[in-house]
Amino acid sequence: MKLRTLKRHLNESFKSLARNGWMTFASVSAVTVSLVLVGLFLMVMFNLNKIAGDIENDVQVRVYIDQSATSVQQNQLESNLKQVKNVQSVTFQSKQQGLNNLLQSMGSDKSTFQDLQKQNPLPNVFILKTSRPEQTVQVAQQVKSLPYVSDVRYGKGTVEKMFQFVNIARNVGIVLIIGLLFTSVFLIANTIKLTIVARRREIEIMKLVGATNAFVRWPYFIEGLFMGILGSVIPVFLVMIVYHFAYYNLSGNLSQMFIRLIPYQTMTANLSLLLIGIGAIIGVWGSLNSVRKFLKI
Amino acid sequence: MDDMILMQNVWKAYSNGVMALNGIDLSVKQGEFVYIVGPSGAGKSTFIKMIFRELKPTRGKIFINHKNIATLRERQVPYFRRKIGVVFQDFRLLPKLTVYENVAFALEVIEENPKAIKKRVMEVLDLVGLKHKLRSFPDQLSGGEQQRVSIARSICNRPPVLIADEPTGNLDPETSWQIMDVFTRINEQGTTVVMATHNKDIVNRIRHRVIALEGGMVVRDEQEGEYGYEA
Ligand SMILES: Nc1ncnc2c1ncn2[C@@H]1O[C@H](COP(=O)(O)OP(=O)(O)OP(=O)(O)O)[C@@H](O)[C@H]1O
Numbered sequence: 001m002k003l004r005t006l007k008r009h010l011n012e013s014f015k016s017l018a019r020n021g022w023m024t025f026a027s028v029s030a031v032t033v034s035l036v037l038v039g040l041f042l043m044v045m046f047n048l049n050k051i052a053g054d055i056e057n058d059v060q061v062r063v064y065i066d067q068s069a070t071s072v073q074q075n076q077l078e079s080n081l082k083q084v085k086n087v088q089s090v091t092f093q094s095k096q097q098g099l100n101n102l103l104q105s106m107g108s109d110k111s112t113f114q115d116l117q118k119q120n121p122l123p124n125v126f127i128l129k130t131s132r133p134e135q136t137v138q139v140a141q142q143v144k145s146l147p148y149v150s151d152v153r154y155g156k157g158t159v160e161k162m163f164q165f166v167n168i169a170r171n172v173g174i175v176l177i178i179g180l181l182f183t184s185v186f187l188i189a190n191t192i193k194l195t196i197v198a199r200r201r202e203i204e205i206m207k208l209v210g211a212t213n214a215f216v217r218w219p220y221f222i223e224g225l226f227m228g229i230l231g232s233v234i235p236v237f238l239v240m241i242v243y244h245f246a247y248y249n250l251s252g253n254l255s256q257m258f259i260r261l262i263p264y265q266t267m268t269a270n271l272s273l274l275l276i277g278i279g280a281i282i283g284v285w286g287s288l289n290s291v292r293k294f295l296k297i
Numbered sequence: 298m299d300d301m302i303l304m305q306n307v308w309k310a311y312s313n314g315v316m317a318l319n320g321i322d323l324s325v326k327q328g329e330f331v332y333i334v335g336p337s338g339a340g341k342s343t344f345i346k347m348i349f350r351e352l353k354p355t356r357g358k359i360f361i362n363h364k365n366i367a368t369l370r371e372r373q374v375p376y377f378r379r380k381i382g383v384v385f386q387d388f389r390l391l392p393k394l395t396v397y398e399n400v401a402f403a404l405e406v407i408e409e410n411p412k413a414i415k416k417r418v419m420e421v422l423d424l425v426g427l428k429h430k431l432r433s434f435p436d437q438l439s440g441g442e443q444q445r446v447s448i449a450r451s452i453c454n455r456p457p458v459l460i461a462d463e464p465t466g467n468l469d470p471e472t473s474w475q476i477m478d479v480f481t482r483i484n485e486q487g488t489t490v491v492m493a494t495h496n497k498d499i500v501n502r503i504r505h506r507v508i509a510l511e512g513g514m515v516v517r518d519e520q521e522g523e524y525g526y527e528a
């Protein structure tokens with residue numbers, strides 16, 4: 001496209017946006033509202049996904065070693081464990097380490113448990129990691145029958161529940177988001193349609209004297225793009241601010257539970273780009289959708 | 298060989314089932330001036346719309362400058378239309394643009410270069426005798442002047458064919474003669490002109506070929522013909 005043509009299209013677009021100021025404002029607001037909700041939702045979803053993923057990676061089977069086992073027997077058990085199918089790693093955790101971890105996770109209340117130090121009820125354990133979470137059940141079953149194993153524990157339930165929750169949240173959210181996005185597309189399409197009715201004659205004459213469809217479409221494309229991107233400005237800043245508070249207030253507490261949120265920079269950079277992208281797409285989609293009918297001359 | 302417009306067995310059925318054209322066969326030579334006459338509902342406007350492909354024929358072939366436009370691809374239509382000038386009864390000017398801008402608009406949307414546009418717009422405005430009104434807006438002009446602007450717009454791209462659907466339909470007799478002057482001049486420059494009209498006086502006074510349509514069929518085709526209907 002020639003520069004002068006581009007200039008003409010830009011000129012046309014901004015004239016029209018200004019002329020239909022209130023409708024432009026309404027559409028941009030609709031996009032803004034949708035994207036704010038989408039942004040907040042995605043912020044939560046991304047983190048849930050990450051946490052679920054972390055837990056998933058952390059899937060382990062704890063093998064309690066019989067208290068009566070000698071260290072030779074214990075070594076033998078270790079080499080047996082290493083041969084079990086799907087076992088990725090075997091780590092030893094002494095009863096003392098286990099107790100320390102436990103006390104640490106309880107936070108400041110550890111005084112109540114002081115006497116545990118004297119008589120530690122915990123067993124020594126081997127911690128097995130599997131490469132995939134669904135393998136834990138099979139590994140646990142196989143390990144149970146090995147000699148000197150007193151008990152086998154794995155995070156039955158909790159992981160599954162977590163995934164279930166994330167899945168439900170995701171599905172509900174996706175439906176909600178699609179609904180919102182369609183509303184925005186519809187609003188943009190309607191705004192542009194209003195402006196087109198006024199410019200219908202112009203389009204007709206353009207087509208009559210031999211303008212290509214692309215030529216007619218350009219200004220509308222620009223208008224849609226502009227409205228969509230403008231609509232994403234507030235959501236982007238809002239997400240930055242909200243995540244700033246969420247991240248710096250929550251991540252301290254959560255880290256005690258071994259939960260790590262997505263780093264601030266990563267989250268805001270990705271989410272901003274995503275929101276701007278979604279904004280641009282709804283804008284362009286809405287506007288091109290509304291010219292289509294008028295091009296059939 | 299020098300057929301500018303060639304129709305072979307052209308039929309047109311509208312989506313509601315109305316048969317507007319029923320097997321039209323005709324040829325218009327390059328440089329000819331043709332009147333399309335006939336009673337209301339005869340299919341004149343439909344015929345005109347076929348020529349610049351506002352409508353596609355249901356059946357048959359339409360060659361414009363030896364190119365069958367019935368099978369033209371949608372993407373090619375704009376480039377084809379640049380070769381056809383169209384004038385309407387209701388002028389179709391943009392009210393917010395001046396006379397100059399209205400004409401220049403037609404060249405801008407086909408991305409002509411600005412220098413050429415300026416020169417050409419002045420030329421055609423001179424041809425239709427409206428050079429002195431180039432800064433006026435359509436609502437500051439008489440009907441005849443507005444029609445002349447729309448003619449200027451239709452010919453600014455030097456189309457080999459000019460088609461007009463009742464170009465004098467909204468004009469008083471005096472103004473209609475002025476419009477015919479312009480058409481005559483354009484025709485004398487070699488442009489093929491096809492004009493649908495109800496204007497008996499014009500057809501009988503300025504003699505050209507007359508094609509009469511009735512019920513979507515050609516019922517008469519005469520060189521230097523008469524209008525042939527009562528008023
Ligand atoms: N868009 C349309 N849809 C359906 N039928 C149509 C359409 N346009 C025209 N017709 C019908 O096709 C026939 C031919 O119409 P057309 O407009 O070509 O006539 P015309 O000769 O131009 O008439 P007039 O002199 O009144 O302008 C008429 O019966 C008309 O009712």
Ligand SMILES: [Mg+2]
Pocket residue numbers: 341342343462
């Ligand atoms: Mg008609």
